[in-house]
Amino acid sequence: MFSSEFLLLASAHLLALASPGPDFLLLVRGALRHGxxxxxxxxxxIAAANGLYIALAIAGFSLLQHSPALLVAMQWLASLYLAWLGWMFMRASLEPAPWPGSAGRQAAAAWRGVGAGFLSALLNPKNGLFYFGLFTLMVEAHTGLPRKLFYGVxxxxxxxxxxxxxxxxMAQPRVAALLDRALPxxxxxxxxxxxxxxxxxxxxxxA
Known part of the structure; x- marks a missing residue:
């Protein structure tokens, strides 16, 4: 039986996942452009960066909460990264979209995708604060480490x-064919x- 604590935690997390953000935009564009x-x-x-923040939250502390200077620095880095990513998207929109199933979709190396996803999630300070808030507000102080690890996994x-x-x-042929026309x-x-x-x-x- 799932405890009410877990159901509350999982529900809040799923609602956050369903909210579109930079990670969502990165995935949609990446799947359409590169496959x-x-x-x-x-x-x-993205999952690896989230896993890092989850591990820090389970450990019972938040570097962002206890280091305002680090939080400010990460917010400035996030601002610069989002601006650069937005510019790259805008510039790429001038390039022709690949035909459905073409080799052009596979041109980008997988490591680039891992790096882009990791930076997108890591440089979003809201992720760290969100997980720390979840474990602080929704997980009881007496909850044992094994259960917390289960929550994290x-x-x-x-x-x-x-x-x-x-x-x-996004990669389904019918969906991709439909969205390819709208890729730019x-x-x-x-x-x-x-x-x-x-x-x-x-x-x-x-401000």
């Missing part, structure tokens, strides 16, 4: 499964949203 292999690699990178698996499932959906627009919109998010984060830090 399923690249998208799955990016999913692994569950959330890591949920992130990986959700993102990989999204990539596999998808990249322009995604790039614009990322640059707006970068500007908003920078303005928040400057």
């Amino acid at each position: 399923r292999g690249y998208g799955l690699a990016a999913s692994a990178g 569950w959330m890591f698996g949920a992130v990986l499964a959700w993102d990989a499932g999204l990539v596999c959906l 627009m998808v990249e322009r919109v995604a790039g614009l949203l990322l640059m707006v998010a970068a500007a908003a984060l920078a303005v928040t830090r400057s």
Whole structure:
């Protein structure tokens, strides 16, 4: 039987996963532009960064909570990274979209996908604060380490499964054929949203 604590924790985590953010935009664009292999690699990178934050939360401390200077630095890095990623998306939208099933989808190396996904999730300070908040507010102080580890493994698996499932959906021939026609627009919109998010984060830090 799942405890009410686990159900509450898992529900909050799944709701957060369903909320589109930079990781979502990166996966959709990556799957459409470079194919399923690249998208799955990016999913692994995102899950790895989330796993790092989950491990820190389980350990009972948050580097971001206890180091304001580190939090500010990460927010500035995140702003610069999102702006750069948005610019790359905008520039890529000027390139022709690959034909469905073409080799052009596989041009990007898998390690690039892992790196892009890892940086996207790692440089988002909200991820660290979110996991620390989950374990602080929803997990009882007397909950043992084995149960906490189970929670962590569950959330890591949920992130990986959700993102990989999204990539596999994007890679379905019918879905890919439909979205390929809209790829330049998808990249322009995604790039614009990322640059707006970068500007908003920078303005928040400057205020």
